[in-house]
Amino acid sequence: MLGASASAAALVGLGSWKSAFAQDARPLPGYAAWKDAGSMIVHSPNTIELRRGAMGDGAITPARQLYVRNNLTPPSADILKDSDAWTVQVDGVRRPRAFTLAELRGMSTETVTMVLQCSGNGRGMFPSKPAGTPWQVGAAGCVMWTGVPLRELVRALGGADAEAKFLTGTGGEVIPAGIDPRTRVERSVPIAALSDALLAWELNGQPIPLAHGGPVRLVVPGFTGVNSVKYVKRIALTADESDSSIQQTDYRMSAPDAKAMNPADPSVWQMPPKSWINSPLPEGGGLRAGAVTIKGVAFGGTNAVRQVEVSTDGGASWKVATLVGPDLGRFAWREFAATVDLAAGSHQLASRVTDVKGRTQPEARVENKAGYLNTSWRDHAVTVTVA
Amino acid sequence: MLGASASAAALVGLGSWKSAFAQDARPLPGYAAWKDAGSMIVHSPNTIELRRGAMGDGAITPARQLYVRNNLTPPSADILKDSDAWTVQVDGVRRPRAFTLAELRGMSTETVTMVLQCSGNGRGMFPSKPAGTPWQVGAAGCVMWTGVPLRELVRALGGADAEAKFLTGTGGEVIPAGIDPRTRVERSVPIAALSDALLAWELNGQPIPLAHGGPVRLVVPGFTGVNSVKYVKRIALTADESDSSIQQTDYRMSAPDAKAMNPADPSVWQMPPKSWINSPLPEGGGLRAGAVTIKGVAFGGTNAVRQVEVSTDGGASWKVATLVGPDLGRFAWREFAATVDLAAGSHQLASRVTDVKGRTQPEARVENKAGYLNTSWRDHAVTVTVA
Structure with a gap:
């Protein structure tokens, strides 16, 4: 258990980082080195927010000012080298199949402009000081995603399985041997989200950077960021919610005095005004x-x-x-x-x-x-x- | 006259560049070195277009893929160092005055999304091979500009002069001694454009780069790019069109066999479908x-x-x-x-x-x-x- 925990710490990138915590301004991690350093607050290598005073006057948040929150260390940047060959498996439909990004690019696309916001944005304002990144307002941005409407893919594959109640996306992070596979980034949202969701490959008109889930990200408009699964490898229309820990025991609206997160509590899905x-x-x-x-x-x-x-x-x-x-x-x-x-x-x-x-x-x-x-x-x- | 012409050549950056013309792929000039080189066609240091195949699937053209067309060599990048101190003089109103960018930032802003397109986009498809850059389709992009509506500024200054018929913007390029001052980039458009025009300081949510007219650009939606004056130093509501050569003898729809551009021919203003x-x-x-x-x-x-x-x-x-x-x-x-x-x-x-x-x-x-x-x-x- 201790071993697994230590490995998990390595997986989320807490290794050599701790020493840097003592410093005033932490450096941007390599995969986000292209961000506008002067605008960002680096909480950790996987949690980077935009300063409130740096939000600018425009309606769209530039990618270099967009917050980053990764639940696991991102995959190698090598996955962007031959992005056209990246495949997304679509299951839970009458005719399951995999699509390469090259195939998706040939289809009719949509662009959705949406607020991408971390579930915990504003956590730093809770007097109770909950565990987790003390985000202020900057774990949010308004960005444009371009890709294929998931509803069209599902229609082309003969429609959803009759018993499907959830849209479940699985991220492409590498889970090392010995780590509980439920550590994977896999989120389920109500299947109604299918009407707005995209398999996206462009962020603000450019290929999605690794930090934001490229080459392909599942984008679920109106839902908090965690539901838009990065490096998405598989989409499934499922009868049940994922058994992943990120679905079952994280991202639940549990009582302040609860000993642990309860899978029976409401999941963090749609964003309120x-x-x-x-x-x-x-x-x-x-x-x-x-x-x-x-x-x-x-x-x-x-x-x-x-x-x-x-x-x-x-x-x-x-x-x-x-x-x-x-x-x-x-x-x-x-x-x-x-x-x-x-x-x-x-x-x-x-x-x-x-x-x-x-x-x-x-x-x-x-x-x-x-x-x-x-x-x-x-x-x-x-x-x-x-x- | 010959001397002035040689100086003018230096002004538009044709000096050391000519040797590079022989090469297959010309390098991006320094002020546009941040552009996506693989997406751009460099015609000259002041004329750079986006490849047709690189336009992507998004609704907005990223700044790094946006074409560049400068009529004169851009001012020094030093003008971006203290952008808040940049001033724009507003004349032709009841109470003329200058505004610093810092003052403009404190006002209520608007964002307009618009096609920015060079007047000569598509010139390369004319069988008559007119003089000028042989643009294909890529001297165009769709971008978001953010700034202060000019109509609000004019209202705050007591309204336009009674005889005003044109909105005239003057660029901040430095005109060396000995060069005809009519070489300046100064364009006039019908005053009706006031209802949509902005004094803008953000392009796609970021400060406007030098290549696109920062720190402040006059943006005239619906009109070809030349009418959106870069590094704008002065706005005037005027009774007459500017006497600049770019207004009088360039950018006119003159007959194919005309010996010279005629100021009596229609000016290139609004873009057709x-x-x-x-x-x-x-x-x-x-x-x-x-x-x-x-x-x-x-x-x-x-x-x-x-x-x-x-x-x-x-x-x-x-x-x-x-x-x-x-x-x-x-x-x-x-x-x-x-x-x-x-x-x-x-x-x-x-x-x-x-x-x-x-x-x-x-x-x-x-x-x-x-x-x-x-x-x-x-x-x-x-x-x-x-x-």
């Missing part, structure tokens, strides 16, 4: 009394955004913000802006989003053992000082 | 008889796309294609796909777009002296061989 302010921020400084434009991003998870409100008095009163920038579909985020008048002094700025189904971002987080799905507007508020 | 096929291409090879998916891009210039048709028999018959991927607004291109059945043999594949105003891409190009605005579907057809 969320917004946050990216400008002004306390670290920006230089605010002078008068008109100040508050800017941020807002999304409904699976639904489009209806409205964003901002508050300059810690939630005592609210004002409707303007949605700016393009509407890139219901899975994308919207940028918002509101010009307010701020007097000298300290002000708590907050934002809250309401989606088209009428769901409003709540004041309180949903307490849970692992610190998932923090959407509290109070936690995401910022206090700025005006001279 | 256009489409082309990116896959399959003759150079791709490997086509086998049976179902083949034809893919390409289509845009209406200033109007949204209503419909794209494809032909597999050189235009004798047409079939409606499916618009795939996201609708990113009326200035963006749409991707299209049509799965057709091809027998063994040779097939001429063509596409033509119709915009929502009912304008259909024509079979014939509009002949003109400088080879501008080639939208001929016949010229853009490709002939593929099926085994």
Whole structure:
């Protein structure tokens, strides 16, 4: 058991890294060395987030600023060398078969713009300090994925098995001998997700980098990042959820005082509505009394955004913000802006989003053992000082 | 006069470059060295296009694959070092003033997705072989620009001067002493363009690189690239068109046999509807008889796309294609796909777009002296061989 644990530590890349933890700024790991170092916070080799102040003014997050969260060490970059030969097996359909990426490229493609967000984004704002990476807001981005709609593949293969209830994707990470095979990255989502899911090979118009799951990634719009399986080797329409530990005992909304994650608790799947302010921020400084434009991003998870409100008095009163920038579909985020008048002094700025189904971002987080799905507007508020 | 001409040659970077012209693959110039060399065709240091086969499957063209066309050698990259201090003077309004980029950043922003296309894209398909870069299809891309709407700036400054009929932008290129100042990059477009134009500082969510006009570019959606002035130093709402040579005697739709460009001929401003096929291409090879998916891009210039048709028999018959991927607004291109059945043999594949105003891409190009605005579907057809 100890041996397996040590091997697991090696697998997730905790070996030589620990010494670097003492340093102030950790270096980007090799597979993500092409990221914009000045914009990123490196928590560990497998957990890298974007600084809140570096989110920019655009609707799309550039790949070099997109967060990274790997549950296992990525496969060798060699898998990108002959990407056309990468195969994805499709099971749980009438006529199972494998497709090479070259074959997928020849089919009609779709592009979906979506918020990719780690299940634990905002965990660092839980006062309970749950175990896991203390993400702030930057384990999220809005990106464009291009590939083949999974529903079309399934249709071409004669449809799903009658008893299928889940869409299950299996990642291509190498599980060393002696490691429990349930360590594999394999996630199941409700089969309804089939209508939006892609087998994607482009991220923002470029081949998907290794750090983000290339050559082929299963993309499940509206769901947290873990459900979009990287280096996907197999898709199956299954009667049951995967028996992998990442499905059964991780990513569950278990009670804060639970001794362990319970497979009976709700799985972390769809994202609830969320917004946050990216400008002004306390670290920006230089605010002078008068008109100040508050800017941020807002999304409904699976639904489009209806409205964003901002508050300059810690939630005592609210004002409707303007949605700016393009509407890139219901899975994308919207940028918002509101010009307010701020007097000298300290002000708590907050934002809250309401989606088209009428769901409003709540004041309180949903307490849970692992610190998932923090959407509290109070936690995401910022206090700025005006001279 | 000869001296001025030689200096002008130096200004446009034709000095040491000529020797490189003899080589097969010319190197990317330093300011564009970050481009994806394998995807680009380097015509000259100031004219670089994207290969037709490298356009990919995404709706957005990554910056590293975006064509470059500079009318003058770009300014020093030093202008990006303290980009916040870059100033843009706004004249021709009730209260003229200069804005620093830092000030612009604090305002409410917009993002526009648009086709950026060189006026001469497709010139290489004119049998008359007009002077100028023989662009094929790759002097075009679909990109997202983020910045401040110019109409808001003008409103904040009290509105346009009563006699203003044009929006005139001036580039920040350095014009050496002794060179005719009319050599400057200064373009005027009809003032109606004010409703869509931006002062932009982000391209696809990243600061605009020098090669594309950073730190600030005037972006005029729906107009050819030359009208979106790079390194913009001044915006003016003017009663007359600029007296610059790039306005007066270049970029005019003059008759093929005209001795010189005539300022009385129509200026190259708005883009007409256009489409082309990116896959399959003759150079791709490997086509086998049976179902083949034809893919390409289509845009209406200033109007949204209503419909794209494809032909597999050189235009004798047409079939409606499916618009795939996201609708990113009326200035963006749409991707299209049509799965057709091809027998063994040779097939001429063509596409033509119709915009929502009912304008259909024509079979014939509009002949003109400088080879501008080639939208001929016949010229853009490709002939593929099926085994």
